[in-house]
Amino acid sequence: MTFVGDIDEVAPELILRVDDEKRAYVELDDGDFEYSGSEQPSSSCSSWRKWRLWWWVKLIFLILCLVVIAGVCIQWVGPYFMDKDIIPVISWETRTFTNAELAIIIFASVAIFPSLLLPSTPSMWVAGITFGYGFGFMLIMAGVAVGVSLPFFIGSLFHHRIQLLLEKHPKRASIIKIAGEGTWFSQFKSVLLIRISPFPYIIYNYCAVATSVKYFPYLLGSLFGIVPEVFIAIYTGIFIQTLADASHNRHSLSASQILVNAAGFCATIATTIICTAYAKKKLKALHNEDEQLLLA
Numbered sequence: 660m661t662f663v664g665d666i667d668e669v670a671p672e673l674i675l676r677v678d679d680e681k682r683a684y685v686e687l688d689d690g691d692f693e694y695s696g697s698e699q700p701s702s703s704c705s706s707w708r709k710w711r712l713w714w715w716v717k718l719i720f721l722i723l724c725l726v727v728i729a730g731v732c733i734q735w736v737g738p739y740f741m742d743k744d745i746i747p748v749i750s751w752e753t754r755t756f757t758n759a760e761l762a763i764i765i766f767a768s769v770a771i772f773p774s775l776l777l778p779s780t781p782s783m784w785v786a787g788i789t790f791g792y793g794f795g796f797m798l799i800m801a802g803v804a805v806g807v808s809l810p811f812f813i814g815s816l817f818h819h820r821i822q823l824l825l826e827k828h829p830k831r832a833s834i835i836k837i838a839g840e841g842t843w844f845s846q847f848k849s850v851l852l853i854r855i856s857p858f859p860y861i862i863y864n865y866c867a868v869a870t871s872v873k874y875f876p877y878l879l880g881s882l883f884g885i886v887p888e889v890f891i892a893i894y895t896g897i898f899i900q901t902l903a904d905a906s907h908n909r910h911s912l913s914a915s916q917i918l919v920n921a922a923g924f925c926a927t928i929a930t931t932i933i934c935t936a937y938a939k940k941k942l943k944a945l946h947n948e949d950e951q952l953l954l955a
Contacts (some may be wrong), residue, residue, distance in 0.1 A: 665693030692742040725925045749788065749903055759791025761789050762798055769802025773861050774809045780892055787896020795896075799889050801883065807881040809873065810864035835863060838877070846876035855938035887930065 732837035753763065768782040779802075814821055825832035835858070838849035850872065853863060867877055 661876075681840050722925060722929075724757050726927060749900075752785065752789075758789060761785065765789075765798055766802045769799055770805035770809070771865055773806040774813060778861070779806065782888060783892030784896035784899060787893035788884065788900045791897065792890075792893055795893050796889060799893070803885055804878065804882060807864055808874075808878065810861075811868055811877060814865040814868035818868060821866060825866060825869055825936075832866075834858065835866055836870045838880075839872040843876055843951070844871065846872050847880045850877050850880025851884040852938045854881055855887065855935065857935055857939070860885075860888075891930075 756764065765786045767780045769779045772779040772782070782802075783795075783799050786799050789795070790798060825836075835853060838846055838853060841845070841849075854860070869901070
């Protein structure tokens with residue numbers, strides 16, 4: 660075929676023929692994409708399904724392993740350590756102190772130990788053993804409010820020195836500096852995520868003051884962010900008391916008790932992992948957004 664214009668010139672026309680059996684075409688209409696043909700991109704979908712199935716298999720296997728480990732610890736390992744270490748300490752506490760005196764000791768340790776860079780988790784265990792979830796939770800949270808406030812005000816006296824220390828570790832400092840940016844609610848949310856994340860609790864108490872975060876967002880974010888850790892500590896104390904009672908009375912736990920405690924142990928571990936992973940993901944997203952704003 661040829662094309663004849665207004666002048667007497669002849670231009671060749673190129674014709675492309677495609678076999679009907681292997682024909683494929685793409686149609687674009689207002690941004691829509693349609694693929695047609697004998698070969699379709701299904702390999703990525705199948706690989707995604709395989710990856711997802713393998714992920715669930717690993718998760719189920721991990722849960723089963725945790726259940727087995729928890730059962731072994733509850734039945735054999737736990738009672739051994741109960742007799743050697745835990746029961747003598749619990750007996751000494753109950754003989755030496757009243758509940759009111761233990762409440763004062765727990766509050767003081769939770770409030771003061773973080774300022775001295777000492778862990779207060781054992782005191783939370785004692786709160787769970789002695790007072791349970793109700794009063795034990797309120798007692799711990801009152802101590803935490805003081806425990807996160809004292810380092811904040813003490814650290815303000817060494818503001819410039821703490822900033823110099825953070826400059827020596829820019830990668831970690833970039834995460835906690837996010838808490839000092841944005842509005843009141845943004846600071847609260849950043850502190851909340853830092854508290855849930857695996858960032859060291861005691862160290863952040865002092866480093867927070869160098870990030871220009873306000874006190875009230877810092878306090879509220881710390882209180883809300885530490886709630887999962889407090890419940891885990893109280894549960895651990897109650898769990899220790901259960902094992903101690905079983906060991907002291909020289910009888911093993913029943914099958915139902917083992918299952919309940921193993922399920923509680925696995926749920927505690929799973930909750931910790933999920934909360935930590937979520938906090939790390941959100942902190943990374945906030946960090947990336949902050950870097951994009953600086954580059955813009």
